[in-house]
Amino acid sequence: MLDVLEGFIQELRTAGLPVSLTENLDAMEAVQHIPMEDREAFKYALAATLVKSHAHWKAFETVFEVYFSLRRPGPGDEADLESDADAGNLQLDESGAAGAGAMDSLSPEELAEMLYKALLNADEATLKALARQAVTRFAGMEPGRPVGGTYYLYRTLRNLDLDGVLERLMEASREQAEQAGGELTSLEERLERDEYQERIAQLRQEIEAEIRRRLVADRGPEAMARTLRKPLPEDVDFMHASRDEMAQLRRTIQPLARKLAVRLARKRRHGRKGPLDFRNTMRHSLSYGGVPAEPKFRYPRPAKPEILVVADISGSVAAFARFTLMFVYAIASQFSRVRAFVFIDGIDEVTRFFEGTEDVNQAVHRVNTEADVIWVDGHSDYGHAFQVFWEKWGREVSPKSSVILLGDARNNYHSSQAWIVKELRQRARHVYWLNPEPRSYWDTGDSIVSEYGAHCDGVYECRNLRQLERFVEQLG
C-alpha cells in the first residue's frame, strides 16, 4: 500500500503538483483512517491532504484514476463487472429488448435502440454496460498499439452518433408533450435538453474511463500516467491552448488582473513622505492642548496609474492575442484608465469595445472584426504601426502611464522604427515587452525583439500563466 502511495505521489510531483513532505506525511496518516475500499472517501482523503488548489484537481483526478480506480484487473473486479452487466440486462428483460448477456450478439441497430432507451430512462447500470460494449465493439483496441486514449474515444463516439440520439430524445419529449395535449414551452424544452445532455456527458465519461481502464491493463499505470500527463493550467502554452484550456485560463485571469492593479497602486502609496500639512497638524494639536505634538504630513496622493496596452493581433500570434485581449479586458475592470490598441500593420484604438460590455467574448469578437488594423497587406509591420501610434497618440503618453507591448516582434523585414520605443520609454513611466515566443526563437528569422527590447524596461517571455504571473509579481 505504501509503495503504491509513494508511486502515486511521485507521479503527482512529475505532473507538476507541488506536494511537500508534510503533505506527503499527512496523506500517509490520512489513509490510515479511511478504508481503501471506499473509493470516493479515499479519493477525497488524498485530495484533501495533497491537492491545495482547485486548478490542480483535474490533474489529480486523472492520476488517481490511473493508480487506484483502474488498477487491479483481478478476479474481484471481473465479478463486479459481471454483476453490473447482469443488473443491466435484467432491466432490459423487463422492457423486453434483449436477452441476458447477449449484448455481444446485438446488431448495431439494436444497440443504438438500447442506448436510446437507457438514456431516456437514465438507466445507469445499462449505460455502464453499454459503454463497455461500445468500447469493445467500436474502439478497435489492440494491445501494445502506441496510440493515445483520445483516438479510441473518437472512434467509439463516432460510431455512437450521440448528437443524433440527442435529437431523437428531444423528439420523443416533444411527442410526449403533444400527447398530453400541449407543446413544450421553450423553457421546458431547454430543461429537457440540458437533462439529456448531462446524461450523454455521463456516458462519455463512462466510455473514457473504460478506455483508460483497458489501457492501464495493457500498459501498466506508470506508462499510462505518463501518456495522460497534461500540463497544469498555469503551464499551458497560450499559443497552443485548446478551447477547454482557454476557458480555464480565463477564469484565472481575473485574480491576476487584480493583483496587477494592487501592485501598481501600492507602489505609489509607499512613496516618500510629503511636506508638512499645517492645517492637519493644527487640528490634531487640539487634543494635546494646542501643542503641535504630532506633526502631520501631506502624503502624495496615489496617482491613478494609466496603462496602455499595445497588442499585435496578427496571425502568427492569434491564439496569444485572444488571450491578451481577455487579459486587457480583465485589467480594464480593475483600472479606470486602461487604453488598448491593436495592430497588424495598421493600428487602432479598441478601448471603446471593452467599455460598456459585460461579455468578454463579444468584446474580443468586435475587436477582431471591427478594428481597423490593416494598412496594406495584413502582415505584421511593427515599424509602421508604432509610427502611427506615435503620431496619433504619442502625445498622450505621460509619466503616469505604463506601456505594455505584446507581440513576437516578427516584422516581416520591414524597418523597425525602434526609436519610437526609445521615445516612449523617455516619456512613460515604464515600457514592458511581453513576447509569447520561447526565448530560444527570439531574434531568429524576422524576429527583431532585442532591437526593441534594448529600449524597454524589460522584455519577458510570456508563454503561460506562470510566466505572466511572474511578470506581475516582479512589478511590485
Added chain:
Amino acid sequence: MTLTNAEPRFESVPAVREGLAGVNYLADEGIAGVVYLADRLQKPVLIEGPAGTGKTQLAKSIAELTESRLIRLQCYEGLDESKALYEWNYKKQLLRIQVERNEDEKATWNDIEEDIFAEDFLLTRPLLEAIRATDPVVLLIDEVDRVEVETEALLLEILSDYQVSIPELGTVQATQVPLVFLTSNNTRELSEALKRRCLYLHLDYPDLAREKEIVLARVPGITENLADQIARVVRSIRQLELKKAPSVSETLDWARTLLLLGATEISEAQATETLHILLKYQSDIEKAAKELSAAAS
C-alpha cells in the same frame, strides 16, 4: 503537536454525513470525508469555493452538530494582532498603576510590571479565546483571503500547534483541540505555508440531485415537483456564461419566493419575472431571460 486528550468526535464518514443531515446540512462524500479527517488528524480545514455554496454554513452546522460554541473571526483588510489574537487592556493597566502608587510607595518597578502583565489585563480576541476555551468550540476564520499575505503569518502558529505565544506571559497551549475552519472566496492565492497546514476542501455548486435535496430540506412546505424544477432551471442558468452564477443561497431564496407566490410549477413568465432573485447583475438577468425564453436550438 498532537494533544493526547483528544477524543474523536465522529465515528465514521457516514456518521458525519448523517449527523450533518440531521442539522439540515446535506453533505456529499467529499465534505463528510474531509470533516472526519480533520477531526482525526487534528488539522484545520481550508474551504474554498465560489460565494454562497455553504462554506460558512458548514462550520455553523458542525458547531450545531457537535454542540460546540462557534467562535468566529471575520477577516478584513487591515486585521491585526490586537483584533485577532489578544490585546492588553491598557486603560485598566493605567488604573492599576495609579492605585498602586497611592497605596504603596515602596512598590518597585518589577512588582508593578509583573502585576500589570497578568491575565487579568489581557483582552482575549477570537483566536486566543478559542485556544483557551474549556468547553468544546468550533473556530471559524471567515474569508481569510481578505487579509494581506503578511497577516496570514499570524494564523500559522495557532493552526499548526494550537498555541499562542504572548511575550509577557509565555505560551498558551490549547486545553483541547478545536475544530478549525478557514473559508476563502479565492480572490487571491493563499500562501503555501498556510495551505500546507490545512486540509483542503473545494466546495462547488452542488449537482442536480443534491441541490434538489437542499431545497427540500431548507424550504419547508415545498413540493418535490417544484424543487426538482427549480434545481433544473438553476442548473441551466449556471451553464450560461454569467458574471456571477446563482449560488445555493440564492436558489433557496428563489424557492421561497416561488412558494410565497403560490407557484406549483415554474412557468416561463414566472421564471423571467423572478430572475432578479437569482441573479444580481442587470446584464446577467437580461442574458438569462433571453436564453430561457428563446427556444433552445
